[in-house]
Amino acid sequence: MSRPPVLYVWPSFRWDKVMTRASLSRRELVRNGFIGLSAAALAGISPSLFAAAADDDGELVPFIDPQPIDPKRAMLKWEELRDWITPEKQFFAVSHYGAGKVNLADWKLKIGGHVEKPVDLSLDQIKARPATTFAATLECSGNGSTAGFMGAVGNARWTGTSLAALLAECGLKPEATEIAFWGADRGKETIRTKSYEQNFARTLKLAEMKDAILAWEMNGKPLPASHGAPLRLVVPGWYGIAWVKWLTWIEVRDRPLMNRFTARDYVTVRGERDGNDIEYKETAVGPMQVKSLVGRITRRDNGTLHVTGAAWSRAKIQKVELRVDNSPWFEVDLAPQQDANPADGRAWTFWSYDWKTPMPGEHTIVSRATDAAGRVQPEADDDFIKLKQTYWEANQQYPRQIKV
DSSP: OOOOSSOOOOOOOOOOOOOOOSOOOHHHHHHHTOSSOOGGGOOSOOTTSSSOOGGGOOEEOOBSSOOOOOTTSOOOOGGGOOSSSOOGGGOOOOOSSSSOOOOTTTOOEEEEESBSSOEEEOHHHHHTSOOEEEEEEEEOTTTTSSTTOOOOEEEEEEEEEEHHHHHHHHOBOTTOOEEEEEEEEEEEEEETTEEEEEEEEEEEEGGGOTTOEEEEEETTEEOOGGGTTTOEEEOTTBOGGGSOOSEEEEEEESSOOOSIIIIISSEEEEEEEETTEEEEEEEEOOBOOOEEEEEEEEEOTTSOEEEEEEEEOSSOEEEEEEEETTOOOEEOEEOOOTTSOTTTOOSOEEEEEEEOSOOSSEEEEEEEEEETTOOBOOOTTSHHHHTBOSSTTOOOOOOEEEEO
C-alpha cells in the first residue's frame, strides 16, 4: 500500500536502555577472554560459521528481548540464520504501488533519453550479453528503525549484465548527468493539490552506477515476481530503494529527476553540531551505512557460548568488535566471504566469538563494525543517530540480552 507523498519526520530514535549486571572485574574479563583477545586464541571456529556442522549445532540460547516480527511479511529471522545466502521465504521485498504488472511475452527494456542510439531490448537480447554473478547484500533503508523491523536485509547471488557497458554501447551524449530507472509499478501521487499517475523511479549519477548490473536471476533461478521479474537493477552497496524492480525504461537525463522517491520521500533529515548550534540537513538515501548485528547464540556441549552475527557496509568490513555487559570492546573473528571477492564489500561478512566461561545471570551483548573507509557503527546516543529525525539509515548498535 502506498504511503502519502510526505516526508516522514519521527522523533530521534533511541533504543530503550537495557539492564546490565554490575561491571565485570578485570579478573573476570581476563577469565572470560575479553582482554588480550586475538584471532589465534579463538578455537573451534567453523569456516562457514552458520553452517549446520555437527560440532557447531549446539543448543540455541534464546534472546530475552525477542524481536516482534510480523508473520505476514518475509523477514530475516536472525536466530534461525545458518546460511550465508538468505532463504527466499525470509528475504524481504518492498513495493510502494503494489507489484508491477508485466506481460513477460511482450516485455522489453527501453533505453533512451540523451543517448546516441536508443534501443528496445527483449529479455533474450539482454541475457545474450556478457553476464556476471556475484553475491551482494540488499537492505531496506528503513531496516533497524524499530526493534520489530530488524530483518529487512538479506544476501543473495545475483546474475546479470553490466549497466555501464550497455549504456556505453548506446552512447551517452555530452549533456548526460544522471540515469533514471523506471519500474512497471504505478500509483497516484498528489503534487501541488493535483493527482497524477506516476511510475516508480529512482536515479543514479553516472559515477554511481559503475558496479550496477541489470539482473535476471537470483540465486541461480529466474527473479521471483516479488523481486522484480523479469529484470531489476542491482546496485551493490546501496539501500534497496535504489534497486528498481520490474524495470521497463532507463532514461538518460540532463537534469535531476524530482519525483517522490528522489526529492520528497527517502530523504534523511540529520542534525550536525557546530558549537552550540545544530544545523539540520536533508540528504538523499543512497549508499548503505556500516552496520552489524548479534544474530545467533548457541551453547556447545562444553558450555562454551558460540556468538555469531553479520556485518555489512558499502565498503569491505575491516573489523567487528564485541562488548559483553560493561567489558572493553574486543575484536572477533571474521569468516571468509563465500563466492565473493573479499575486497569488494558487496556481500555481508559473518563473524563469530567463542565465549568459553560465561558467568551465570543476564548479560547484554552488542557488536559494532568498522569498514575499510574508517566508518564506525555508532551508538544510539551518538549525534549521528540521536540528531537524525527520520527513520531511514538507522545503523545504531543493537544490544541483545540473554540469560545464562
